[in-house]
Amino acid sequence: RVLRDYGLQFDFVEMSNLDEVRAAIKPHTRLVWVETPTNPLLKIADLAAIAEIAHRVGAQLAVDNTFASPYLQQPIGLGADFVIRSTTKYLGGHSDVVGGAILTHDTAAYEQLKFLQNAVGAVPGPMDCFLTLRGVKTLPLRMERHSANAQKIAEFLADHPGVKQVLYPGLSDHPNYAVARKQMRLPGGMISFLPVGDAATARRIAERTQLFALAESLGGVESLIELPAPMTHASVAGSPLEIDPALIRLSVGIENVDDLIEDLRQALRNE
CATH class of the missing domain: 3.40.640.10 (Type I PLP-dependent aspartate aminotransferase-like (Major domain))
Known part of the structure; x- marks a missing residue:
C-alpha cells in the first residue's frame, strides 16, 4: 500500500x-x-x-x-x-x-x-x-542455551499426544532440515506447534502456562508464548498469508529446560 x-x-x-x-x-x-x-x-x-x-x-x-x-x-x-x-x-x-x-x-x-x-x-x-x-x-552463550532448550522442548512436544504438529528446523522430519543443517550453526530458539484441537484449545494452553509469559516479541532471556493469528499476525487474516488460528509460537528462553517442559506439560494436560 x-x-x-x-x-x-x-x-x-x-x-x-x-x-x-x-x-x-x-x-x-x-x-x-x-x-x-x-x-x-x-x-x-x-x-x-x-x-x-x-x-x-x-x-x-x-x-x-x-x-x-x-x-x-x-x-x-x-x-x-x-x-x-x-x-x-x-x-x-x-x-x-x-x-x-x-x-x-x-x-x-x-x-x-x-x-x-x-x-x-x-x-x-x-x-x-x-x-x-x-x-x-553474551550473544553466543545465550544462543547456545536458547537452541539447546528449544531442541529438547521440540522433541518433548513431538512425542506428546496432545500435539498434532511441531515446526522446528532441528527436528529431522522438518521439510527443510537438511538446508538448516547446512547453513545454520544451530536451529535456534523459536518453535511453533499445532495442538490437537482448535483455536480455543490453543488459547487455553497459552493461558495456562506459568513460566512462558503470554506476550508478543521474542528473543529475550525469558520464555514467551503467543498465538500468532490473533496477535502478531492478525493483520494478514483473510489473505494468502493467513495463519492457522490454532498455531502456538514459543520463544524459548534460557531458564532451566526441565522447568519449561513441566510448564508445557501441565498446560497441555487434558487437551
Missing part, C-alpha cells in the same frame, strides 16, 4: 521452494527479499542457492536474519548483499531495547544507507545502543 505508489512491483513467493523462486525471477527484478527462518512457520530458505538465482539477473539479495541472529547464521557469507535484523530481539536479548540494523559489504550502498538514516532520522537513542552492545557480549 505504500511502496506500490513509487512504481515498484512485487511478487510473493514460497522462498523454501527454489523452483518457485526461479519462476518468479524476471530480467528486471532488482531485489529478492527473504526471511529465514520464517515467522511463525519456521520455514528455511536456501540462501546460497537463492543468491545465485538473484545474482544471475543482476538482482540483489536482502535477508531478514532476526530469528537466527548472526551467531547462528551469517547470510553475507552465503551470498547475501544485505542483512536486516531487529536488534530488539536476540541481539539485545533482554526485552528492553527497540532497534534494528542493516548490514552490507557494499561500500557505496553503505554510504547511501548511512546518509538516508541520518537524513530521515531513523537513529537509535544512546541508551538503546548501550543496551544492544551489552547484549552482544
Whole structure:
C-alpha cells in the first residue's frame, strides 16, 4: 500500500521452494527479499542457492536474519548483499531495547544507507545502543542455551499426544532440515506447534502456562508464548498469508529446560 505508489512491483513467493523462486525471477527484478527462518512457520530458505538465482539477473539479495541472529547464521557469507535484523530481539536479548540494523559489504550502498538514516532520522537513542552492545557480549552463550532448550522442548512436544504438529528446523522430519543443517550453526530458539484441537484449545494452553509469559516479541532471556493469528499476525487474516488460528509460537528462553517442559506439560494436560 505504500511502496506500490513509487512504481515498484512485487511478487510473493514460497522462498523454501527454489523452483518457485526461479519462476518468479524476471530480467528486471532488482531485489529478492527473504526471511529465514520464517515467522511463525519456521520455514528455511536456501540462501546460497537463492543468491545465485538473484545474482544471475543482476538482482540483489536482502535477508531478514532476526530469528537466527548472526551467531547462528551469517547470510553475507552465503551470498547475501544485505542483512536486516531487529536488534530488539536476540541481539539485545533482554526485552528492553527497540532497534534494528542493516548490514552490507557494499561500500557505496553503505554510504547511501548511512546518509538516508541520518537524513530521515531513523537513529537509535544512546541508551538503546548501550543496551544492544551489552547484549552482544553474551550473544553466543545465550544462543547456545536458547537452541539447546528449544531442541529438547521440540522433541518433548513431538512425542506428546496432545500435539498434532511441531515446526522446528532441528527436528529431522522438518521439510527443510537438511538446508538448516547446512547453513545454520544451530536451529535456534523459536518453535511453533499445532495442538490437537482448535483455536480455543490453543488459547487455553497459552493461558495456562506459568513460566512462558503470554506476550508478543521474542528473543529475550525469558520464555514467551503467543498465538500468532490473533496477535502478531492478525493483520494478514483473510489473505494468502493467513495463519492457522490454532498455531502456538514459543520463544524459548534460557531458564532451566526441565522447568519449561513441566510448564508445557501441565498446560497441555487434558487437551
